[in-house]
Amino acid sequence: MARARKSEPKADVAIVGAGMGGLIAAIEAAGKGARVTVLDKLGPMIGKGIKAHGFGWFGNETCRAGGGGLDHVEPEMPVEELLAMHLKQGWGRVDLELLRLFHERVLGDIRWLRDDLGLPFTSTGSLFGSILLQTVHVKGRGPGLMRFLYQAAEKRGIEIRFETKVLELLTGDLGEVIGLRARDAGGTRDIHAGAVVLAAGGFEGNNEMMLRYVGPQITYGAVISGCPTNTGDGHQMALEAGAQLTNMSVCHINTTNRLLSEGPTRRLRNIWPGGIYVNKEGQRFIDEGTADSDTLSNAIAYQPGSVAALIFDERARLMDPEAYAAYPYKDKLIRSAATIEELAETIEMPPAQLRRIVNEFNASVEGKAHRLETPPYYAYYPVVPGLNHTLGGVKINTAAQVIDRENRPIAGLYAAGSMVNWSFGKPFTVAGVTSYMGNYHIRSSKKGGALGGLSTALVFGRIAGERAAQAAIKKPKLRKS
Numbered sequence: 001m002a003r004a005r006k007s008e009p010k011a012d013v014a015i016v017g018a019g020m021g022g023l024i025a026a027i028e029a030a031g032k033g034a035r036v037t038v039l040d041k042l043g044p045m046i047g048k049g050i051k052a053h054g055f056g057w058f059g060n061e062t063c064r065a066g067g068g069g070l071d072h073v074e075p076e077m078p079v080e081e082l083l084a085m086h087l088k089q090g091w092g093r094v095d096l097e098l099l100r101l102f103h104e105r106v107l108g109d110i111r112w113l114r115d116d117l118g119l120p121f122t123s124t125g126s127l128f129g130s131i132l133l134q135t136v137h138v139k140g141r142g143p144g145l146m147r148f149l150y151q152a153a154e155k156r157g158i159e160i161r162f163e164t165k166v167l168e169l170l171t172g173d174l175g176e177v178i179g180l181r182a183r184d185a186g187g188t189r190d191i192h193a194g195a196v197v198l199a200a201g202g203f204e205g206n207n208e209m210m211l212r213y214v215g216p217q218i219t220y221g222a223v224i225s226g227c228p229t230n231t232g233d234g235h236q237m238a239l240e241a242g243a244q245l246t247n248m249s250v251c252h253i254n255t256t257n258r259l260l261s262e263g264p265t266r267r268l269r270n271i272w273p274g275g276i277y278v279n280k281e282g283q284r285f286i287d288e289g290t291a292d293s294d295t296l297s298n299a300i301a302y303q304p305g306s307v308a309a310l311i312f313d314e315r316a317r318l319m320d321p322e323a324y325a326a327y328p329y330k331d332k333l334i335r336s337a338a339t340i341e342e343l344a345e346t347i348e349m350p351p352a353q354l355r356r357i358v359n360e361f362n363a364s365v366e367g368k369a370h371r372l373e374t375p376p377y378y379a380y381y382p383v384v385p386g387l388n389h390t391l392g393g394v395k396i397n398t399a400a401q402v403i404d405r406e407n408r409p410i411a412g413l414y415a416a417g418s419m420v421n422w423s424f425g426k427p428f429t430v431a432g433v434t435s436y437m438g439n440y441h442i443r444s445s446k447k448g449g450a451l452g453g454l455s456t457a458l459v460f461g462r463i464a465g466e467r468a469a470q471a472a473i474k475k476p477k478l479r480k481s
């Protein structure tokens with residue numbers, strides 16, 4: 001962290017990162033009259049799009065998407081009830097103040113996107129057809145959302161400097177943040193600002209941080225299905241300014257296939273619950289009936305070679321023949337055979353072992369699960385864990401101010417998006433593997449519910465933008481006259 005002399009600011013608010021969190025903060029700050037500069041080390045949408053910015057679904061768990069558009073979205077349960085449920089289900093580290101604020105604001109903020117900014121939503125509905133995850137969809141999904149936000153920012157006179165990497169924060173004599181140092185093709189320069197908003201994403205692309213905070217199994221066992229250029233720069237800058245980091249070990253990982261970055265739990269969502277997962281040695285390692293895709297992916301990371309095969313039969317395939325038919329890369333990823341033993345050979349698994357495991361499974365089947373006994377048999381292989389993003393991050397207060405290690409706000413420093421701690425889940429262990437129920441998807445209604453990264457970035461991005469603008473504009477000594 002560099003020390004700099006106080007000088008007139010070039011911007012009221014400088015924002016690190018042009019993702020959802022950064023752009024929302026920028027638009028909000030500009031709306032409050034601030035001159036805003038956004039810096040991003042990447043070019044616009046280069047290597048990002050869907051991957052970095054999600055699919056454009058807004059988890060909207062305080063609401064029920066009743067069909068017919070946002071006007072029909074109604075709160076599903078009172079905030080107090082939701083919070084009580086979190087307290088009961090949470091793992092003791094849920095920040096209830098932030099959660100309350102999120103629940104109180106999310107619907108209004110989604111409406112602000114639609115009504116004030118004009119963001120086109122295609123529909124309301126449910127994510128992956130699930131009644132658990134009530135959501136609204138954005139036209140054009142992730143890329144559509146980001147393009148819309150760039151244009152909205154430009155219209156409001158916000159300066160966005162791409163291919164400009166922020167290196168460090170500038171601080172004043174009292175430790176307050178007064179700007180940042182950045183490097184672009186023209187060299188290194190100091191940009192003074194009345195307030196800085198950090199919105200630099202997670203640290204999934206930083207092996208050193210992953211090892212330090214998360215551990216080797218996920219660092220080396222998972223492939224990055226999110227944004228490999230999110231290297232925790234914002235976390236590091238915040239740390240140097242004295243910030244508190246929290247829940248840094250928590251990640252969101254999902255099954256992937258290395259080709260699509262979407263494993264069977266996404267594209268074959270109606271088929272995968274009809275199968276069993278086995279590791280390279282032909283051993284089952286998880287109770288498929290209770291595992292969500294995060295738990296499953298966590299467990300796969302701990303298996304030999306960090307790979308698994310999904311074994312299913314014709315009856316499971318017929319649970320969703322359209323999805324199966326439409327599945328790209330079937331030829332590369334799914335083998336079929338008339339017997340379990342032949343199937344085992346196609347994926348180089350010991351045939352007798354796989355037969356034994358399937359027999360054991362069939363003998364123990366109860367309730368809704370079905371036996372694997374209808375040929376042909378299928379093996380989806382390899383299924384690997386894909387690291388979407390980290391969830392731990394800087395501690396903020398309800399004004400999105402970054403909190404220091406003495407629990408005081410750091411003057412001039414705000415944060416939003418996935419670099420803010422937003423892990424609100426409860427750990428549980430299946431087959432010796434600890435996972436986090438709702439680490440990414442807050443359970444927030446009786447049915448469940450989704451707290452997506454986009455909603456988090458939206459709510460706290462708006463707060464950060466508003467508060468940063470207010471702080472910057474009321475600093476007469478630091479303002480350009």
Ligand SMILES: Cc1cc2nc3c(=O)[nH]c(=O)nc-3n(C[C@H](O)[C@H](O)[C@H](O)COP(=O)(O)OP(=O)(O)OC[C@H]3O[C@@H](n4cnc5c(N)ncnc54)[C@H](O)[C@@H]3O)c2cc1C
Pocket residue numbers: 016017018019020021022039040041042050051052053054055056057058059164165166167199200201202225226227229230231233234388389416417418419451452453454455457
């Ligand atoms: C595969 C996938 C699917 C997803 N699906 C959904 C979904 O359907 N719904 C949902 O709600 N969420 C979803 N998410 C999560 C969601 O995309 C993220 O939580 C959200 O986009 C985070 O926004 P952000 O602004 O915090 O970070 P990002 O969008 O990652 O932006 C951070 C920006 O900071 C920049 N940056 C980093 N360091 C520096 C530096 N030193 N200097 C300058 N710039 C820097 C980066 O280049 C980047 O552009 C998904 C995520 C993934 C990976």
